[in-house]
Amino acid sequence: MTHRTLYLGGAAAGAVVVSLALAPIGSAAPSHQPSHQPSHHPSHHHGHMVSARLNPLNNSGVTGHGVINVEGRRMHVRYDATKLAPGLPHAAHIHYGAQARHECPTVRDDSNGDFRLNVAEGLPAYGGIVKSLTTRGDTSPDSALAVDRFPTAPRGTVHYKRLITTTKAVARAVRRGEGVLVVHGVDYNHNGKYDFASAGASELDPSLPAEATDPAVCGVLR
Numbered sequence: 001m002t003h004r005t006l007y008l009g010g011a012a013a014g015a016v017v018v019s020l021a022l023a024p025i026g027s028a029a030p031s032h033q034p035s036h037q038p039s040h041h042p043s044h045h046h047g048h049m050v051s052a053r054l055n056p057l058n059n060s061g062v063t064g065h066g067v068i069n070v071e072g073r074r075m076h077v078r079y080d081a082t083k084l085a086p087g088l089p090h091a092a093h094i095h096y097g098a099q100a101r102h103e104c105p106t107v108r109d110d111s112n113g114d115f116r117l118n119v120a121e122g123l124p125a126y127g128g129i130v131k132s133l134t135t136r137g138d139t140s141p142d143s144a145l146a147v148d149r150f151p152t153a154p155r156g157t158v159h160y161k162r163l164i165t166t167t168k169a170v171a172r173a174v175r176r177g178e179g180v181l182v183v184h185g186v187d188y189n190h191n192g193k194y195d196f197a198s199a200g201a202s203e204l205d206p207s208l209p210a211e212a213t214d215p216a217v218c219g220v221l222r
Helices: 119-126 168-175
Strands: 003-007 015-019 048-056 063-071 074-082 092-096 128-132 158-165 179-184 215-221
Touching (some): 063 168, 074 179, 119 215, 128 168, 168 179
Antiparallel strands (some): 074 158, 179 215
């Protein structure tokens, strides 16, 4: 099990140590803006293109659009999302699972009846993490919570663009329309930081606020 320091945003939020065997945290220097490399729009390349309309989860109000152009094992990924929690890190991933429903979760997946969807409750719908959409460095599931390398949504908006490499199996799944794009992080009480006041602890680790990991927006890439 890997331990790293996770910055949650806001002076009062401080930092917590996250322990998550399923998705260890990567380490890198802080980064607050999406990577600008490569600068090519996915549509400038030949390959198989899939896209997704991003719809809000957990009453976040977040909306957006995602596009992936698959060329062999390379994926040109772009997504735009608005009305995210301003200035806070927003982890984003491509999810896939062979046994998953290949869709976004709904209120029917709220298995504990607390009127919000957490990460675990969404897994039967979208599957596990297969790619972490970091701004730089590693993009494997090992970087699932490398929050210092995810966009911080200046003014609540993220414009993400990056070329990543994946496995043949994941590339095939995305081409088949079975990949799901999910962006996480919901500031439920709108106090400018991820804390425990509104939703308590994350089901992933009791030292991590649920606000930092709950899904905010989701779209099936087809």
